[in-house]
Amino acid sequence: MISTGKFAYEPKDDEAEKASNSYVMSLAALTAGLPLPIINLIATFFFFIANRKGTYFVRWHCTQALLSQFSLLFINSFGFWWTTAILFDSEPITNRYFSYLITAFIFNLAEFITTIYTAVHTRKGIHVSWWFYGRLTDLLCHPKTEIPKKLF
Amino acid sequence: MKILLFQAIISISLFFGIWGLLTNVNWISIFQMERIQENTEEKPGELYWKLFNEYEGVIKNIEVLAPLDSILSKIYTSNNIDRTQIKVHIIESDEISTKNQNPGISEKDAMENRELN
Numbered sequence: 001m002i003s004t005g006k007f008a009y010e011p012k013d014d015e016a017e018k019a020s021n022s023y024v025m026s027l028a029a030l031t032a033g034l035p036l037p038i039i040n041l042i043a044t045f046f047f048f049i050a051n052r053k054g055t056y057f058v059r060w061h062c063t064q065a066l067l068s069q070f071s072l073l074f075i076n077s078f079g080f081w082w083t084t085a086i087l088f089d090s091e092p093i094t095n096r097y098f099s100y101l102i103t104a105f106i107f108n109l110a111e112f113i114t115t116i117y118t119a120v121h122t123r124k125g126i127h128v129s130w131w132f133y134g135r136l137t138d139l140l141c142h143p144k145t146e147i148p149k150k151l152f
Numbered sequence: 153m154k155i156l157l158f159q160a161i162i163s164i165s166l167f168f169g170i171w172g173l174l175t176n177v178n179w180i181s182i183f184q185m186e187r188i189q190e191n192t193e194e195k196p197g198e199l200y201w202k203l204f205n206e207y208e209g210v211i212k213n214i215e216v217l218a219p220l221d222s223i224l225s226k227i228y229t230s231n232n233i234d235r236t237q238i239k240v241h242i243i244e245s246d247e248i249s250t251k252n253q254n255p256g257i258s259e260k261d262a263m264e265n266r267e268l269n
Contacts, residue, residue: 075167093180094180095175095177095178095179095180096175098174098179098180098183099171099173099174099175099177099179100171102174102179103167103170103171103174106170107167131159131163132156132159132160132162132163135155135156135159136156139153139156
């Protein structure tokens with residue numbers, strides 16, 4: 001699920017700190033004391049925007065953090081609207097609903113643990129690449145890639 | 153790119169696989185949802201009955217209850233209804249619910265015609 005290895009270059013201490021902070025941002029909801037995963041996504045997104053012109057190591061990890069939050073967004077949004085339908089539209093509570101909630105919880109928990117692990121190791125300058133998200137980030141983030149100004 | 157697609161498919165399959173496996177578990181009975189739902193439905197019912205009992209006139213006259221009971225017994229028998237599952241309460245009220253058989257006249261005229269007859 002997670003692989004550690006060497007990055008394209010040895011990151012400096014301030015780079016490692018910024019890269020680690022991108023994962024800490026995805027735990028923002030915890031500090032806010034709210035069980036709303038959307039806050040994690042928003043915080044991670046704004047951190048990504050703030051560091052889009054940063055060094056490759058920082059950009060890479062900001063991108064990986066953001067991509068992982070996006071997939072959770074779909075999982076959590078579906079669960080949220082299903083719950084709303086049950087509460088306000090007389091949708092019946094079924095085994096499928098409970099099993100979906102538990103599955104979503106498992107994935108959120110796995111992401112949470114992985115994020116903490118990655119934050120700790122990235123702070124030490126160790127490059128941590130996640131299953132699927134690492135490769136996707138390699139595809140999107142290049143050493144000289146910068147996000148065009150027109151997009152934001 | 154191929155590895156990426158493969159990993160994406162595995163991840164999505166893992167999610168749906170876990171969801172599918174967990175669906176086989178009867179969470180409704182584990183979390184006792186049916187009992188909670190029954191309790192939740194029972195409480196407003198008890199509250200309404202308490203209000204009716206305090207503010208509306210509940211009829212307990214045997215001359216009213218006895219004929220009604222014999223009518224209801226026939227209804228229960230004909231429709232295979234377990235009478236222990238039903239409670240009947242008769243309340244005195246000024247509101248009358250009528251059905252207008254003749255659409256050409258108003259509800260008020262229909263009520264007056266019934267009273268005269």
